Amino acid sequence: MQKLLNRLVGEPVSAEASDLTDAARAQEPRSALIHMIALSASKSADGLFDPKLILAALMGSLGASTGLVGLLVPVREAGALLPQLLLASPVDKAERTKIFWIAGAVGQAISALAVAALAVFTSGQLAGLAILAAVGLLALARSACSVSYKTVLGKTVDQSHRGRVTGLATSVGAAATLISASALILEVLPRSSLLVAFVVCAGVFWVLAALTMLSLPEDTRGLGKTKPDLEDQLDALEPALRRTWFRQFIATRALLSATAFAPPYFLLGIEGSAQLASVGWLVLASALASLISGYIWGRVADYSSRLTLMIAAVSAAIVLGVSAALAIAGFFDTLTASVGLFGLMLSYQGVRSGRSTYLVDKTEADRRARYSALANTIMGVLLLLGGAAAALAQSFGPAIALASLAVSCLFAFGYARALPEARA
Numbered sequence: 021m022q023k024l025l026n027r028l029v030g031e032p033v034s035a036e037a038s039d040l041t042d043a044a045r046a047q048e049p050r051s052a053l054i055h056m057i058a059l060s061a062s063k064s065a066d067g068l069f070d071p072k073l074i075l076a077a078l079m080g081s082l083g084a085s086t087g088l089v090g091l092l093v094p095v096r097e098a099g100a101l102l103p104q105l106l107l108a109s110p111v112d113k114a115e116r117t118k119i120f121w122i123a124g125a126v127g128q129a130i131s132a133l134a135v136a137a138l139a140v141f142t143s144g145q146l147a148g149l150a151i152l153a154a155v156g157l158l159a160l161a162r163s164a165c166s167v168s169y170k171t172v173l174g175k176t177v178d179q180s181h182r183g184r185v186t187g188l189a190t191s192v193g194a195a196a197t198l199i200s201a202s203a204l205i206l207e208v209l210p211r212s213s214l215l216v217a218f219v220v221c222a223g224v225f226w227v228l229a230a231l232t233m234l235s236l237p238e239d240t241r242g243l244g245k246t247k248p249d250l251e252d253q254l255d256a257l258e259p260a261l262r263r264t265w266f267r268q269f270i271a272t273r274a275l276l277s278a279t280a281f282a283p284p285y286f287l288l289g290i291e292g293s294a295q296l297a298s299v300g301w302l303v304l305a306s307a308l309a310s311l312i313s314g315y316i317w318g319r320v321a322d323y324s325s326r327l328t329l330m331i332a333a334v335s336a337a338i339v340l341g342v343s344a345a346l347a348i349a350g351f352f353d354t355l356t357a358s359v360g361l362f363g364l365m366l367s368y369q370g371v372r373s374g375r376s377t378y379l380v381d382k383t384e385a386d387r388r389a390r391y392s393a394l395a396n397t398i399m400g401v402l403l404l405l406g407g408a409a410a411a412l413a414q415s416f417g418p419a420i421a422l423a424s425l426a427v428s429c430l431f432a433f434g435y436a437r438a439l440p441e442a443r444a
């Protein structure tokens with residue numbers, strides 16, 4: 021088992037080179053395994069509850085308007101980010117930070133099961149509004165996971181192993197999505213029923229993730245070492261924004277949110293009844309991209325998270341630009357949309373790996389929760405604005421939306437290139 025862990029995560033780091041406490045170093049192999057299992061379950065749930073494709077198709081099958089469908093991604097993404105400044109201080113004061121992640125996983129499970137129930141018992145605009153509200157509640161629970169995870173990871177896994185741990189979990193979690201995609205393509209049950217079943221399975225995976233994380237060995241943190249309360253957190257906002265690298269990171273991440281907004285437009289670009297029939301192929305393309313690229317991006321991020329962001333930005337710009345051109349030329353169908361989405365999701369996984377690893381590695385240990393919360397809260401506001409801009413572009417058609425998102429990724433490349441390396 022130890023040899024397998026060393027091959028997957030990397031060889032143990034010497035005490036001099038490690039940024040962990042001696043107690044955490046001794047437990048790192050076990051901690052890394054727990055992280056991989058819990059994060060794999062969580063990422064499996066993410067894939068089965070994906071608002072970009074699964075929920076978009078589910079709400080469409082229930083008769084919800086395209087306007088409500090278009091709000092799914094902004095509500096889920098922004099709702100998970102905006103509360104994080106409020107959560108940062110309680111997370112810092114907690115003796116065991118993992119409790120927040122566990123509570124967030126349980127909250128997501130409850131919300132997912134609520135969505136499944138609403139899909140069974142409601143329809144039309146009522147279903148769309150209620151599901152959107154449930155997604156908003158799920159986003160709040162997700163924010164607890166997000167603001168706490170970087171601190172938990174930083175306390176229990178060495179910085180030279182973090183990218184591989186999260187990257188491997190991404191690839192393992194994609195297997196569940198591959199199974200769901202195959203079921204949709206083969207239509208083993210009516211597709212609308214399958215979509216509801218996936219949401220139920222997502223809730224089960226989040227419960228599994230919470231139970232697994234309970235066993236993570238984490239040092240307690242004395243209250244005398246806690247960081248500031250909300251007022252002091254707000255006072256810290258200006259000093260953080262005075263750091264050039266932090267502003268550049270926020271700009272890069274905001275522009276790269278185009279990779280999260282784009283997938284629904286691949287589905288919307290397919291005309292008529294072919295949309296629901298194409299969902300399985302699009303989910304398959306997304307899952308294959310995650311399965312293939314997660315671990316690779318993790319290795320690249322361990323080498324240079326800045327380089328990871330640069331590569332992801334330019335590749336996303338190319339994919340989105342070509343997809344927009346095909347849509348304008350009238351060659352956008354299930355095949356071209358699936359191939360394009362595959363390429364985009366390869367880039368999206370790079371964005372996720374690069375942005376997470378960069379912030380953890382660049383920030384001092386006692387400021388990780390604060391900087392993560394500040395960055396995510398700012399991003400929540402920017403994502404709402406970005407979602408509105410994407411919706412406006414969609415009014416001119418999916419091709420224009422894809423083209424505008426390609427331009428956003430080009431600008432992101434410029435900002436990522438200007439970032440300093442996270443580690444000297």
